[in-house]
Amino acid sequence: MRPDIADGEFSCNILGPLEIIAAGKEIAVAGARQQTLLTLLLLDVGKTITGARLIDGIWGGRAPQTAEVQLRICVSRLRRVLAEGGLPDVISTESQGYRLTVPEDRVDVRRFTALVDRAARAEAAGDDAEAVRLLRSALGLWRGPAAEGLTGPLVRAAAARLDEERMSALERCFGLELRLGRHHRIIPELMASAAEHPFRETLQSQLMRALYHAGRQADALNVYRDVKRRFAEELGLDPSQRLRALEQRILEQRPELGGHKTVLPQDAYIRLAALQRENASLRAERKQIATSWCVSCGGATSASAPEHTGT
Incomplete structure (x- = not known):
């Protein structure tokens, strides 16, 4: 039966x-x-x-x-x-x-896939709120990593694929909620997800955007600095051009970011640009002085060597 x-x-x-x-x-x-x-x-x-x-x-x-x-x-x-x-x-x-x-x-796997597909159709139809609702329902089916505790190679390969589908659905959900202006609501969850998956640049960029839209420009820039340091120390890489461009747009408070924007006087931007040029010039000068000092030290050592040898 x-x-x-x-x-x-x-x-x-x-x-x-x-x-x-x-x-x-x-x-x-x-x-x-x-x-x-x-x-x-x-x-x-x-x-x-x-x-x-x-x-x-x-x-x-x-x-x-x-x-x-x-x-x-x-x-x-x-x-x-x-x-x-x-x-x-x-x-x-x-x-x-x-x-x-x-x-x-x-079967929860099939329900998850069906809900994600329905969310994609809702998004294509312009109903972002319904797409978010469906994605949240799909993500709510998860109780941990797929097939947790099982080690067979075929199961692990399938589990890795499912875990990636879960993360893609989560990133899509965050992206839609940002588009709906729900940045305040999702910041805590975004922070936890970004900390759990520190090398997923989409999550990091979404967290930066959410913080910026919430009026927390400094925190958004700190996220980028942490990402840059982590990539350099652990991967020997720089963040992608997309993430670097986002940092620059946040620094400049570019209009296309939308959300919160602190309006500064035009002369403030002029002074900031001047300071950036001055800093670049000072860095170049310091490098040149350091190089000249090293050459000078090397020459002095070479000149004094015969004198010491003769004693």
């Missing part, structure tokens, strides 16, 4: 640790092999997965000679666990492998 989905009695979740809920209770799937097997079936729910692929996913290229037998045993045990938990007959044996048959709207 198939589970009654009309009453919303179960859900299968891998956006976080593997979690199967039926009739309000979690079905405990024990053992890494059974968990990996079920996760692989969920990732391709409704499709037949070959035994060879499942073996590769469970043993990662180090399959024992008895792998096919062990796979059949693993499938049998998983069927029994799911049936005892209220989900009978959801894994079928096909000519080439196995298939998990549950409605896609009961």
Whole structure:
């Protein structure tokens, strides 16, 4: 008997640790092999997965000679666990492998993808607020890194793809909320996300924009300085041209940034430009003096060397 989905009695979740809920209770799937097997079936729910692929996913290229037998045993045990938990007959044996048959709207991965697609259509239609609502619903499905705790290579590759899709959805959501003028609301979440993912330049630029729009120009520039230092120290790189250009636009309070803008007198900008030129000139002069001093010191040492040698 198939589970009654009309009453919303179960859900299968891998956006976080593997979690199967039926009739309000979690079905405990024990053992890494059974968990990996079920996760692989969920990732391709409704499709037949070959035994060879499942073996590769469970043993990662180090399959024992008895792998096919062990796979059949693993499938049998998983069927029994799911049936005892209220989900009978959801894994079928096909000519080439196995298939998990549950409605896609009961699998969190499929719900996430569907919501993100709907958000894209809403954005294309010009309804940014609805797009944000849908993206927030999609992001709310996540309970941690995808397939957290499982180490099989096929699962990890799929999890990395899903984690990237999550971050892309989050960045799209932040971008839309900035466009809607919700910078004050999202600053705390943006700060946490930017700290958690310090090398994602989109998050850093969104945080800079949000702070600037909130009237916190100095904080926005400090974000850039921290990014520049971190990139130099840990990657040996400079931030992208896009991020450097954003810093310059914030410094100049360019009109295209929108949001908050502190209006300075025109003569203030003239004095600032003069100071920048003066600083550049002083840096060049200091470098020239330092170079001349080093040459002079080297020459004096060479000249005195024979005198010391003769004593």
